[in-house]
Amino acid sequence: MDSKAKGRTTPRGIGRRKFLKYSAGTAAAGAIAATLPAPAVFAARPIKIGMVSPETGPIAAFGEADRFVLEGINKALKGGIKIGSQTHPVEIIYKDSQSNPNRASEVAAQLINNDRVDLMVASSTSDTCNPVSDQCELNGVPCITSDDPWQAWFFGRRGNPAEGFEYTYHFFWGFDQVATTFADMWKTMPTNNIVCTMFTNDPDGIAANGDHGMPPLFRSKGFDVRQLGLYPPLSDDFSAQIRELKKNDADIACGIFNPPQFATFWTQCAQQGYQPKIMTPPKAILFPTAVEALGPRGEGTSTEVWWSHHHPFQSGLTGETAQEFCDAYTAATGKQWTQPIGFKHANIEVAVDVLKRSASLKPEDIVEAIADTDYKSLVGPVTWKGGGPKNPIKNVCTTPLVGGQWKKGEKFPFDLHIVYNGSAPEIPLDSAFEPIKYS
Amino acid sequence: MEWLNVLIQGSLLGGLYALFAIGLSLSFGIMRLVNIAHGDLIVLCAYVALIVVQGTGLDPVSSLIIVLPVMFVAGYLLQRGLLNFTLEGGLLPPLLVTFGISVIIQNALLLGFGAYTHRLQQGAIETQSLVLPGDIAIGVYPVIIFAVAVLSIAGLQLLFFKTKIGRAFRAASDDADTAELMGINKRHLFALAMAIAMIFTALAAVLFAIRTNFDPASGPTRLILAFEAVIIGGLGSMWGTLIGGMILGIAQAVGAALSPTWQILAGHLAFLVILIILPSGLFPRTRD
Numbered sequence: 001m002d003s004k005a006k007g008r009t010t011p012r013g014i015g016r017r018k019f020l021k022y023s024a025g026t027a028a029a030g031a032i033a034a035t036l037p038a039p040a041v042f043a044a045r046p047i048k049i050g051m052v053s054p055e056t057g058p059i060a061a062f063g064e065a066d067r068f069v070l071e072g073i074n075k076a077l078k079g080g081i082k083i084g085s086q087t088h089p090v091e092i093i094y095k096d097s098q099s100n101p102n103r104a105s106e107v108a109a110q111l112i113n114n115d116r117v118d119l120m121v122a123s124s125t126s127d128t129c130n131p132v133s134d135q136c137e138l139n140g141v142p143c144i145t146s147d148d149p150w151q152a153w154f155f156g157r158r159g160n161p162a163e164g165f166e167y168t169y170h171f172f173w174g175f176d177q178v179a180t181t182f183a184d185m186w187k188t189m190p191t192n193n194i195v196c197t198m199f200t201n202d203p204d205g206i207a208a209n210g211d212h213g214m215p216p217l218f219r220s221k222g223f224d225v226r227q228l229g230l231y232p233p234l235s236d237d238f239s240a241q242i243r244e245l246k247k248n249d250a251d252i253a254c255g256i257f258n259p260p261q262f263a264t265f266w267t268q269c270a271q272q273g274y275q276p277k278i279m280t281p282p283k284a285i286l287f288p289t290a291v292e293a294l295g296p297r298g299e300g301t302s303t304e305v306w307w308s309h310h311h312p313f314q315s316g317l318t319g320e321t322a323q324e325f326c327d328a329y330t331a332a333t334g335k336q337w338t339q340p341i342g343f344k345h346a347n348i349e350v351a352v353d354v355l356k357r358s359a360s361l362k363p364e365d366i367v368e369a370i371a372d373t374d375y376k377s378l379v380g381p382v383t384w385k386g387g388g389p390k391n392p393i394k395n396v397c398t399t400p401l402v403g404g405q406w407k408k409g410e411k412f413p414f415d416l417h418i419v420y421n422g423s424a425p426e427i428p429l430d431s432a433f434e435p436i437k438y439s
Numbered sequence: 440m441e442w443l444n445v446l447i448q449g450s451l452l453g454g455l456y457a458l459f460a461i462g463l464s465l466s467f468g469i470m471r472l473v474n475i476a477h478g479d480l481i482v483l484c485a486y487v488a489l490i491v492v493q494g495t496g497l498d499p500v501s502s503l504i505i506v507l508p509v510m511f512v513a514g515y516l517l518q519r520g521l522l523n524f525t526l527e528g529g530l531l532p533p534l535l536v537t538f539g540i541s542v543i544i545q546n547a548l549l550l551g552f553g554a555y556t557h558r559l560q561q562g563a564i565e566t567q568s569l570v571l572p573g574d575i576a577i578g579v580y581p582v583i584i585f586a587v588a589v590l591s592i593a594g595l596q597l598l599f600f601k602t603k604i605g606r607a608f609r610a611a612s613d614d615a616d617t618a619e620l621m622g623i624n625k626r627h628l629f630a631l632a633m634a635i636a637m638i639f640t641a642l643a644a645v646l647f648a649i650r651t652n653f654d655p656a657s658g659p660t661r662l663i664l665a666f667e668a669v670i671i672g673g674l675g676s677m678w679g680t681l682i683g684g685m686i687l688g689i690a691q692a693v694g695a696a697l698s699p700t701w702q703i704l705a706g707h708l709a710f711l712v713i714l715i716i717l718p719s720g721l722f723p724r725t726r727d
Contacts, residue, residue, distance in 0.1 A: 058656040060554030232703035239448040240695035259556045260652040270566030271578030293558035293652045
C-alpha cells in the first residue's frame with residue numbers, strides 16, 4: 001500500500017517550478033556547448049534523403065536488396081557530404097511503399113512534412129515512382145526516381161513534353177527501346193517472321209498493346225505480327241491463346257505476363273505441343289527465381305536486360321564494378337544478382353552526386369545540381385543536360401538496353417546471358433542468341 | 440471440334456477450381472465459417488510442401504505423406520484454439536479474425552521466404568499429354584487434378600453419409616446447438632472438420648503449386664474462385680461444389696475462346712446469372 005502511494009507521487013514530484021529550473025539548466029548547457037569550438041566531426045545539420053521502395057507486398061522482389069544497398073551506401077557516406085564550407089552528416093530515411101501507390105504517396109508526404117527531407121529518391125514501377133514524384137512536385141522537393149519505363153513515369157503523370165517537370169527527374173529506359181531491342185534481337189535468328197503478341201489487361205499491357213506500343217514497332221521492323229489481344233491478369237488457363245498460336249504457326253511468341261501466368265502458359269504450351277523458336281516474355285522472367293520455377297523449360301526464354309554483372313560500369317561513389325557489387329550481394333545474402341539491384345544502388349548514388357555538387361541545401365540549388373548532372377553510375381552514365389536520344393525530355397535520362405537469354409548456369413541454375421547488344425555495343429556479349437531447345 | 444476442345448479444357452480447369460473450393464465448402468457448410476484466409480492457407484500449405492521438398496528431397500506428391508498430417512494437426516489447433524471462439528458472436532467476428540489471419544500469413548511468408556516466386560517440380564508428368572482425334576491435346580496433369588477433385592469429393596460424400604462422424608457433421612451443420620444437446624462435442628467436432636478441410640486444402644495446394652508459381656501474395660486471388668464454386672454449387676453440397684467449379688471453368692474457357700479479355704469476366708457473369716436465378720445455388724443441402 002505504502003509503496004503504491006509512493007509510486008504514484010513520484011511523477012507528480014517534478015512540479016512546474018522544478019521543471020522550469022531543469023529545462024533552464026539544459027538550455028544553458030546547450031548554449032555553452034554551442035559557443036565552444038565544435039568537438040564533434042559534424043557541426044552542420046544532417047542532410048536528409050528520403051527513400052521510398054516496395055519492401056513488402058506483391059512487388060517486394062524489387063526491394064529485396066534495399067537493406068544490402070543501404071548498408072554499402074551508408075558505409076561510403078560515413079564521412080558526410082561537404083556542401084560549401086560545411087561537412088554535413090547524411091541520413092537516409094527509408095520507407096516501405098507496401099507495393100501500394102496510395103501508401104507510397106502517404107509515406108512520401110510524411111517524409112516531406114515530418115522528416116523534412118532535402119532530397120527524395122524512389123524506385124520500382126509506376127506504383128512507387130509516380131505517386132512519390134507527384135508529392136515532391138507538389139511540395140517543391142527535389143526528387144530522383146528510377147526503375148520504371150520512362151513513358152509510364154512521364155505520361156502516367158500527365159507530363160507535358162514541352163514543359164517537363166520542375167522538381168522531379170527520372171532515369172531508366174523506355175518502351176520504344178524494349179520493342180526495338182526485341183525486334184533486332186529476333187532478326188539475328190532465321191525464323192518464319194511470324195510474331196504473336198499477347199498482353200495482360202493492366203496498365204503495362206494496355207500501353208504495350210496500343211497504337212504506340214510494341215506491335216506497330218515490330219511491324220515496322222518487317223515482322224508479320226498477329227495480335228492475340230489482352231487477357232485478364234489473373235487468368236488460370238491459356239488454351240484459347242495456344243490454339244491461336246498453333247493455328248498461326250508463330251515462330252516467335254512475345255507477351256507481357258506476370259510470373260504465375262507465364263508459368264501456367266508455358267506449361268500448357270508444352271502440354272498442347274506448341275514449340276516456338278523464340279519465347280520473349282519480359283517481366284515474367286526478370287528474376288532468376290521465376291526462371292528456376294519454370295524448371296528445365298525456363299532455359300532459352302529471352303528478355304530485355306537493363307543491367308547485369310557483366311555491364312562495364314562502376315560506381316562513382318564506392319568504386320565497385322558491377323561484378324564486384326553482384327559478388328558482394330551474393331556473399332552477403334546467398335542470392336543471385338538481379339537486374340533491379342544495380343538501379344537501386346544507382347538511384348542513391350546519383351542523389352549523393354547531386355548533393356555533392358549542390359551550392360546549398362536550398363531546393364532550387366539542388367534542382368539546379370540535378371539538371372547539371374553528368375555522372376558515371378553503377379548502371380552507366382546518367383545526365384539530364386545532353387538532349388538527343390539520351391534525354392528525350394528534359395527530366396528523363398535513358399539508360400542502355402540490351403537483349404538477354406536465360407541459359408544453364410554455373411553457380412546458380414540459370415544465368416542471364418547478354419546475346420544482343422546492337423543498341424549498346426559497349427556492353428559485351430556473353431554468347432549467341434539460340435533457338436529454344438526441345439527434347 | 441474446336442468447341443469440344445474448349446469444353447474439355449474448361450472442365451479440366453473446373454476440376455482445379457473445385458479442388459480449391461473443397462476446404463472452403465466444408466468450413467462454410469458445417470460451421471458457417473466464412474474463411475477469408477482460405478486462399479492464404481492454400482499458399483501456406485504450398486510453402487510447407489516446399490520446405491518438406493527442400494528438406495527431405497522427396498518429390499512434391501510424395502511430400503504429401505508429411506504435409507497432410509502436419510496440416511491436419513494445424514487445422515485442428517487453428518479451429519480449437521482460435522476460430523471456435525469467434526463463432527458465437529454472429530457473422531462478423533469470424534470474418535474479421537480470418538481476415539487478420541490472411542494478413543498475418545502473407546506477411547509471415549514474406550518475412551520467412553522473401554517475395555520471390557516458387558514452384559514445386561514434379562518432372563516430366565507436368566507436360567505430358569494425350570492427343571485425341573481432331574488434334575485435341577489433353578494434358579495428363581490437368582486430368583490428374585480433375586480426377587483427384589472427383590475422388591476427393593466422392594470420399595467426402597462417403598464420409599458424410601456412411602460414417603458415424605459424418606452423421607455428427609451433418610447434425611452439427613443442421614443445428615449445432617441441438618446436436619450438442621444430443622451429446623456431440625461441438626468444439627471437438629468443428630476442430631475435426633477444419634482439420635479435414637485443411638487436408639483437402641493441402642492437397643489442392645500441392646497440385647496447384649506444381650501447376651503454376653506461387654508467392655506470398657498469391658492467396659487472395661484463389662479465394663474468390665473458391666467462393667464462387669461453393670456458391671454456385673449450393674451450400675453444403677460437395678457434388679455441387681464440383682459442378683460449381685466446372686461451370687466456372689467452362690464459362691471462362693468459352694469466354695476466352697470468344698475473346699481473351701472476357702475470360703475471367705465470363706466466369707463471374709456465370710456466377711451472377713446463377714445467383715439471380717437460383718439464389719441458394721444449384722444443389723443447396725443446408726437450410727439457414
